[in-house]
Amino acid sequence: MLLTVLVSPVPFYPTQASTLPPAQAQQDAITVRGTVRLQPGSGAPAEVSPGVTILEKGTANGTATDANGNFQLQVQPNAVLVVSMVGYITQDVNVAGRTAIDVTLDENISTLGEVVVTGYQTIDRKMFTGAATLLKGEDAKREGVTDVSRMLEGRVAGVSVQNVSGTFGAAPKIRVRGATSITGDNKPLWVVDGIILEDVVNVSNEQLSTGDPATLIGSSVAGLNPDDIASFQILKDASATAMYGARAMNGVVVITTKKGRIGKPQVSYTGNFSTYLKPTYSSFDIMNSADQMSVYSELERKGWLNHSDASRRQSGGVYTRMYDLINTYDPTTGTFGLENTPQARGAFLERYARANTDWFDELFKNSFMQEHSVSISSGTEKTQLYFSTSFLKDEGWTVADQVKRFTGNARANFNLSDKISLGLITQGSIRDQQAPGTIGRISDPVTGRYNRDFDINPFSYALNTSRTLTAYGADGNLEYFRRNFAPFNILNELENNTLDISVLDLKLQADVTYKILQNLNYNFSGALRYAKTNQEHKVRENANMALAYRAAGDATVEENNKFLYRDPDNPEAQPVVVLPYGGFYNTNDDNLTSYYLRNTLDWDNTYNDIHTVRLFASQELRYADRQNKGFTGYGYQYDKGGVPYIDPNIIKQGVEGNFNYYNMGMRYDRFLAYMANGAYSYKGKYNLNGTVRYDGSNLLGEARTARWLPTWNVSGSWNIDTEPFMQQQDIVNRLTLRATYGLTASMGNATNSSLVLQSGSTRRPYLSEVEAMIYIQNLENSELTWEKQYETNVGVDAGLFNERVQLSVDAYRRNAFDLIGLIRTSGIGGEALKVANYADMESHGLEASLTGAIVESKDWGLRSQMTFGYNKGKITNLSNNPDIFSLVVPEGGPKEGYSYRGLFSIPFAGLDPENGSPMFIDENGETSGEVDLQSDQTQHLIYEGPVDPIVTGGWFNSVRYRNFSLSGLVTYSAGNKIRLNPAFQNSYTDLNATPYDFLNRWILPGDEENTNIPSILDRLEEAELGGTYPYNSYNYSTARVVDGDFVRLKQVSLTYSLPANRVSALGLSNLSFSLVANNLWLIYADERLNGQDPEFFGSGGVAMPIPRQFTLSLKIGL
């Protein structure tokens, strides 16, 4: 096992290699020699270690062990040696005249609770009064998982991690203690080595599940090498997050990266080799091709697949293809593509009925992912260095995606003198990623669907495309079906319609500590971060997306193809093609330049060993400029030397449609904060802590009054274990009671403390009449302020049986107020719907974590950790007046009296006995098939539950036997509701894949008694619906909601470490192999999900669920 350097609780004590020891001491000094071994807590054999400090007690005389763990030191014969090493229990050794002393230090398993690193300060756990959880890097690390944010899953009580998309670069939805804002972000703040990590793009919670390309650059930690991480510290309550003030209302995740260790250079290598499992139809409820074909024959009977209108159909599958062939006449041979006889048609369809295409097999691969990481750590007392570099190459789970990531990290710490120490960090990462080409998703409240044109997401495609279609024809060539009036084959499309993403991210950081006085330290931290991201959406000329713009030649097609151009100046003209050659080259860049500066002063003193006082002041400045630019390149000819062919009409069409073919926008984030903190401790028993902050930001707009906000908090703790009465027992060795009360704040997403004007162009039909305009986006709101929250937290930490069992429990209550919400006004001021600080929300929760080293012996070890988090919130004041659609969508919506995002349903009222179409209870309490999803009459909707889980947690176990260890992580979440994927439509085509539920559909009157599955309407019945969409409403009804509870076996890992003697024989310091299975088994979930992932929103685009993954991990230390 590699020993990982943990965060130092105190600065490394500078040892003086004095050439001239004090004269008096030299007189009868003796030389002591010895070896120091470190005994790991895991029970593995003790090993020698360099860098262990040996100090003569009460003097500055000391040394450190060399690479072989040996030391020698001249000391007084009666001296006491203090032998210490970070992470190990310090020992005092009486020399008593001996000259040879061997020492073995035990690992301090209670390190978990020893210090708290807030990113600004390192505080003795005994004096820390807030709610925070430490997770060591080596414990959290999950081999084969490339995004460090996913490592928190199930490991920290109160932190919920929902994998709404598993695609590389897409951030999971992380919540620390639930949501605090109704309209704003609820993402925790990430801090890396004391520096706040700015997001390159701000991807809101709602956007996370859209599958839009921006989500792939949404994870700010995707550029971190998991091997570099020393620890995560999750700060949860007002006291713990006080240092981060105004952006910390949603909790803070502090990442500390590894530092160089004193001693000879240590090289370690980690290699992960992973493969994925393809999804299979057996786990989903999708009809096979034979059943599907029988549904199609019903569609044919009901008039949906007529020969006569086949050529007019925008998209079509086997039937459309059959009619196309029948319509194809070859004058040279005098034959048709297919004879129009029942026999020929039957034979044609027969092939497809038997096709049973396995789209998962066509589109997914048991791919190979490799990840290599090398780090070198080295150091002396004066200089510590850490270098690492890593390379990740993921061949992709599907045929359309792949990722390469390089990271580099150099960190140096210098103790320049007794007074000055200096740290430098350079971190960089490069990413090259490929994903299926996609465009943004549009929600359509008219019909109640989400629309994404040209979606070729392989997972969505496999689930939603009929298995009667074939990827290859009988002749072995790609077989094309019709989509958007143009030929379409998914394999061809994935090759010709791609999204290339590149990310370059560089951070330079410097820290200086100057010891002004013995107990007064000044610290400066500064960082510069520069990130450039680029998305290139390449639509080659053979892609369906380009061909759709060229589908014409037939008056009906021209009339119906929305990608053609109709000239408004010539009302009678037929629409014309405006992309005659080439495809698209669309780019989208998001860039970030950010600076961060911080000055702190830290003073502490202890009087008479009784009163400890610590004062801390800090000033910080943040600066971030974000640039977004996009460009739509029309007519780029990929196979003609990259020369664009631009039809001026395509530009005209765009301009007339108020669509600009390029755009560039800047967003400027400026932030200043001043903070003072005081802590007092009486004999280490009673601790009091208080913070005041003054934050200023430009995000609220120009008004000076809105810009600044003071916040404060007070907290206290009582270390009960230090009381005399606790000394009489030896069960509880540590017991601390904590309490916090304070005000935290966050900036909402309103920026109108002064008038917000935006420019645009008027929406008029003729270019000669269009003019530039400026419009009032928001009126001034002089009352605009920050979103705020009072939080009360009470917690208990306990260590039992000499830290063998550790328990931490926290309960909290939060009252959020001044939240930004929409409010309807008189309109007389000019803005009928305003955003204002008026909404309130309250939440409460409970968190517990229990860790036990149940068995600890030389051969056996058993450790277990359970985490549990409960969070329930309610919006207590909000008059946002939502429409039905915004409440019934899978992501839910906010409404007063319900959870932050509640899932609502249209009450299903059975099937119409006449035609089997679904009916609902409308707002008047009447049964009807018609629901206006844009209506704001929402009082009749049924509240199903929150979309975010109320209970989350995990259970981690590890068993060690000699050199083998086996660990497993189970995660669970409960209390939320999930909307089933939308499977029903007013009408279907020969492309749709339908679930097996359809076998139970309504067929004849009377069936409504036994089934809730609506019928397939015939064409006349559908026409009679008259522009209403009851089947889409059915997707949003009570009939299509299931429980979100699930239990998942997230990871199983088996590790074998070679015994020390074998390893050293190989010339190595350690060598281990692990076999890891990730995301292995969904142990429990609602049966009605039928394979739908309870965390994943199947939104298409670039969103992909998390695959089942197997990893072989190799670790070598030199």
Added chain:
Amino acid sequence: MKKITLYTLLCCAVTLSGCEDYLAQPVDQRTQLNTVEKVSELLTTAYPQADYATFTEAMSDLALDKGLDAVVEDEKNENPYLFQEVPDRQQGSSDNYWSACYAAIAAANHALEAIQNAPNPNDYSAQRGEALVARAYAHFMLVTLFSKVYDPATAASDPGIPYVTTPERVVMGQYERKTVSYVYEQIEKDLIEGLPLITNSAYNSVKYHFNTAAAHAFATRFYLFKRDYQQVISHANQVFPGGNIGANLRPWVSVYGNLSFLEGEAIYTQATQNANLLLVEAPSNWARSYYRYRYSLAYPVANYLFFSENVTGAPWAYTVLSAGGENIFVPKFREHFVREDINAEIGIPYTIFPLFTAEEVLFNRAEAYLETGNNEAAREDLETFASARIENYDARTHSISNSKLRNFYGTSNPKEGLMAALLDFKAAEFVHEGMRWFDILRHGLTVVHPTIEGQTVESAPGDPRRVLQIPQEAKLAGIELNPR
């Protein structure tokens, strides 16, 4: 130690002094109203971008219940017909129009404030003129629809609508309705101050702004309601050079009548048409639905207005089309569909509305002539109109003689007869444009709305339902709603 403290304090002071500047950076690329051009661009939005036609047309006597022939059933169309409130706040509702008027007023007020604070306010005189007239127009439309129609006898006590002259800076601003006469005074004040400042050359797209012609046209409408008829005539004569309105009327006979459906739809709201004095683009379903709504033009009304001879002895030359059954219409509007995204299926439908036309100016002048006893001048105006609407117009056969008036309207009072003819001409000319309702208000006409179910809803002058209800939320601003 002391020195260190001193230095530290000094450092802090330096960093603090730069704070306000540092935080003064705008969060995004929002613009400031600091140039003439930008104030001009803001005034592009000083016009109510909403349609009133959806409810005023349905409330008027041009609408009938088409029953089963109707394609679109919508409470925004049905409730006004039944003189009921529309709970909906979307485009086409009276609440929507209320908000749009005040949004336009806010744009005008912000422009005026920017001009006032500008170092060189004189450079902004054209913009100031536009802002004042636009503000007056929006308030005029509000007071006409949401207060009792102007009556010199009661205007000083009838509740008006809030006349807003300063930008709102708080979430829930408080306002007063005051009285109709107060609102009229304010409108007149803004109009008189603004009109002379208007400069057509200040506009890029003249027809979408209060150009001088449009401003005078607005003055004719305002003074007509205020019953200041000399002003109506005076302003009407200033709309076109030499007071020649006739040459600028829509060429129905020579051009419009010969166009195809799509061309006809398009041309009616084009800026190139001389008759269009002021246009506005508004998010609205009107172009899509004006002939498909259940309560709209139907044969009984169309037979009288279009398919039979009018008082001149000839029928009008309007193109009247049918979309099946009772769905008949004069092609006037074409939808401008602005997609949410270049590839989207959904978007916002826009309709271009002519707010002032040459025809209205002609009718307003004619009405003012009648009210001031100048029957012959009024007759001449009406005959000018008829000459542009009748195929092969012949002044000898198609003149509006007193005998024709007597025969057609059964009155021997030429003023009454001419007024009846004027209102009929207007009804035909402005069908689908929502203008009829304003004549009904001003002339106190009774509206009778039968329904296919056999009900009859009648609204006579004095009916409180003729005064549209103010949005419920106005109570939050200290505004009393209209009585019901």
